[in-house]
Amino acid sequence: MDVSSPRLDFSFKAYRRPFRVPVRTSRGLWEMREGIVVRVADDDGRVGFGEIAPISWFKTETFVGALAWCESLGPEVTEARLLDPGKGLPCCAAAAAAAVESMRADDESGSTPVDAKRVPVAALLPSGWAALDAVERAGELGFTVFKVKIGTGDVQAEQGLVERLVGRLPDRGKLRLDANGGLDARTAARWLAAAEDWPVEFIEQPLPADARDDLSQLAADHRVPVALDESVLTADDIKRWRDRGWPGLFVIKPALSGRTADLVAEIAPDPGSFVFSSALETDIGLGAGVGLALRCGVSRALGYGTGAFFHDDQLGGSIAGPWFGAPELEGINPAAVWKRL
Ligand SMILES: [Mg+2]
Secondary structure (H helix, E strand, C coil): CCCCCCEEEEEEEEEEEEEEEEEEECCEEEEEEEEEEEEEECCCCCEEEEEECCCHHHCCCCHHHHHHHHHHHCCEEEHHHHHCCCCCCHHHHHHHHHHHHHHHHCCCCCCCCCCCCCEEEEEECCCCCHHHHHHHHHHHCCCCEEEEECCCCCHHHHHHHHHHHHHHCCCCCEEEEECCCCCCHHHHHHHHHHHHHCCEEEEECCCCCCCHHHHHHHHHHCCCCEEECCCCCCHHHHHHHHHCCCCCEEEECHHHCCCHHHHHHHHCCCHHHEEEECCCCCHHHHHHHHHHHHHHCCCCCEEEECCCCECCCCCCCCCCCCEECHHHHHCCCHHHHHHHC
């Protein structure tokens, strides 16, 4: 055991949050979000929180695997052990880093300073024709970036809907089209070609996660940027894609991304290529994720305007307004979420 590493009180609470409407995924319907919130405290009474929010089809650990790790730590743990869960536990590593970071910020000197500038928030639109009213309502609230899921139905009908959405965008409004890996190479090329006539910020994960050559080819062949989501989990994945000369963008779910320091090192040289996005966590994971985004100096809209995925259980997890910065971050209260669970 590392005797020089500070000893911390460690506790955790597992939770299950039913989705208001089951979420359609490549693995079928997702009905229940299972996660774990962790709390650490040091001898000075400083307290920090983190959240383990695995999504197993992103090849993270499972909820049960994460629970076993929490149980293995016991009520007292060295900081060094907490911060190094070992291979295969990226969500545990991300939560441990967030907990220690927020504990360090929990004193008179205040939290780590974040960039004063506000970043826009992307609003997730409902599927189907309901998106048309939703884009107008969100536009009236001041949102300018909107995310739409594609690749679940007939391509012509979906493109017809996107065309109508474009007509209802506010000034300087932009769309993100997320296929969740659901297209084939030919259909993806059709979408990228069509998107040249629309204000599309990027097409997200047009092909399955492991279609590396086809994804690289698509990105090279089209002017509209391609963003990787399911294809990248941790800093190592980002490194591998960069080594392959990936010309596009990266969508990062910081809750799934492993050690925060490694992630920050990959983002620092080019924050403009990164989009931070929700893993459908509570406000504990959300606060950690958007806090990191602000510290990294990202400028692209935050993918945390997810709306009402859950019943009103007061655990949060979505940003309601079109802009997010230091004052909004101050308003997030992890201790309240901990207490409610
Ligand atoms: Mg995505």
